[in-house]
Amino acid sequence: MRSTKLSIITIVLVQVACLNAFTQKFENLALTPPMGWNSWNKFGCNINENIIRYTADAMVSNGMKEAGYSYILIDDCWQAGRDSLGFIVADPEKFPSGIKALADYVHSKGLKFGIYSCAGRKTCGNRPGSRGHEFQDAMSYANWGVDYLKYDWCNTEGQNASESYSLMRDALFEAGRPIVFSICEWGLSKPWEWATEIGHLWRTTGDIQNNWDIPDAKEGKCWAGGVLINLDMQQGLEKYAGPGHWNDPDMLEVGNGGLTENEARSHFSLWCMLAAPLIAGNDLTQMDPVSKDILINKDMIAIDQDKLGKQGYKIKDYGEIEVYYKPLNNSDMAICFFNRLDYPIQVEFDWTSMSLSATRDSKPLLLGLKIDRKDNYIEGQYSIWNVWQKKSVGTTSQKFIASLQGHDVIVLRLTSVTKK
């Protein structure tokens, strides 16, 4: 009797352990927002293994690796079909060396390697999707040395998003190699409400376009928007982000020619304020110095990568002029002034009342306060570091006064001078 009872208890324990193992994501991955490069924004379907190799080379030589970028990610169109056993096969013309060799090459550069698939029957680019092949595909990725999977949402008619992404999460876990799982469901079913235990990041928007603003998208007439639309869709999502699980307003368009220098700086800065994944999407082998300086600004990146892992948010909105706030580790904080107007203004910020006034050509701008979150951020005195000017600019004992270009930002890092 006793031994029977013990056996039953053992069986139950084993089952519980198995069930737990069967339904979890890899922990301790993406404790800060992932940083890297992805092929889609620049190359779309026109990719091949040389582009990936040269990009890895460039990431090392241009300072991006040193600045913290680590993932080289192939997006859609690397697949050609499936073999006789149903395993996914890379396009032999575009990737003649195979995916494993490519992953090995990327790893040899001290970088990590990522790949793409889709929860549906076909990918967005009409390549084989993972539906019905989830465990096989996860096994292939693990065998090849993949470190990151972007998992898209095309051709998923009738599928439940949470169930579909849970399935691939579990397939990855069963395959045994820690892989960052990037959920790309475009925010359709509010993944921030269900994806914390499923993925390490989840898209909150349609695909970003290489534009500052797309008014048609704002009116809901098209699915994909520009920088401003993707930014504005993050409002209110800050409470869902944290170490290991991030909102993803989509990859960067810095360096792709659709943004002015000011706009590119704003795009990058605001993504950092949002603790967004920083996935460059430009041609790293032919990067202009301005784009490079934006992408490797270490103080800006430090705000994104702050280990407290808080997503910043808008605390003041005066219409076209906004103030973003991001709490940082060790009681530091980041403040970002953002000017949506297409002309320069002068801003004056009073740290005591946390209020902003602005002038244009010395004439006061009438600022209607649309959002005013009074979280009483400032206690005591802080020194101020201007992230883009790369210099100290006084303390919070005085008003902050600066000129702010059209479509541009000022980002300040505040450090307490009263604390020990």
Added chain:
Amino acid sequence: MRSTKLSIITIVLVQVACLNAFTQKFENLALTPPMGWNSWNKFGCNINENIIRYTADAMVSNGMKEAGYSYILIDDCWQAGRDSLGFIVADPEKFPSGIKALADYVHSKGLKFGIYSCAGRKTCGNRPGSRGHEFQDAMSYANWGVDYLKYDWCNTEGQNASESYSLMRDALFEAGRPIVFSICEWGLSKPWEWATEIGHLWRTTGDIQNNWDIPDAKEGKCWAGGVLINLDMQQGLEKYAGPGHWNDPDMLEVGNGGLTENEARSHFSLWCMLAAPLIAGNDLTQMDPVSKDILINKDMIAIDQDKLGKQGYKIKDYGEIEVYYKPLNNSDMAICFFNRLDYPIQVEFDWTSMSLSATRDSKPLLLGLKIDRKDNYIEGQYSIWNVWQKKSVGTTSQKFIASLQGHDVIVLRLTSVTKK
């Protein structure tokens, strides 16, 4: 320009062809309701390859094969796990020769071979389910020579039934071997409304139990019911059935000891009236003569297998006494009188008015007419064949008068004597 245009047209055509091929079931299978044997009702999880072999032997020697039974179906618990590539592996202790050898054996007897899986992560018996492995599993079945798949619905939290069954349908089609696809979703999401293009039969009920009636189930207190409950759940579903797509009120319990002879005959007769799949679930190697005579009644089976493929239905319901009707090929028809009372009665049926009266011990029974479908079935004169008495019993020019045991049926086949 011209050649480019032609290329584009060619590509579009190829894609359309591929899409069609990707989303269809095998046609011209199960043009009449499938007939066979399944391991579950008698053996549950306690199966092995010898049971299957001996059952195939018995089906040939006991006259069932000659009577039309053709499928030998393994239900749950044949699986042990998956191999290093993710392919499903049979339990090596219970099926040491492997599934292919077993299928070959069954085929060598002139029979067909079927197997079981589940749309969820685990089967109902806690074996590996097909979720995320659909294409691999379909490939294995095709390689082994499987002819029939019963696909269950346990452990499917978050899954959409239509999508899940479509996925396996497409996986089977891609694997290329014609396989009857038996949808076992228990009727939860009204599969009769969506499964016509997906499977060849679909369960409309919970699992049948080896009982005549389970009052708790009737009141919704338990999921699985007896013969009466599964019968009554077919009301109104007749319009969804037809050649290649059948309602399935679950397998037969004839010969499993839970039914009296009258009840077993009623169960079988009513399933035949319903054009239900006739899947025996008893131990064919130890069958009593009464059960065998029921299962191989060729006139009864002919009503089930009638090529017109119409599901019969209740045309008269007098409370505990009912009349079922099934139109047959060549203007024949089947009429079934069913007595739910647990005592014998005398029935008298007037073919002109299509009305029934009944007496018990020569005293009239008060029959309240609850259902009266007036489809005006009888035109002209018909000869009458009594299916269980196996003899001619006059024509419809006279009233039909007969005694009807408790829990029993009288089944009549009518053939027009006025037609050429």
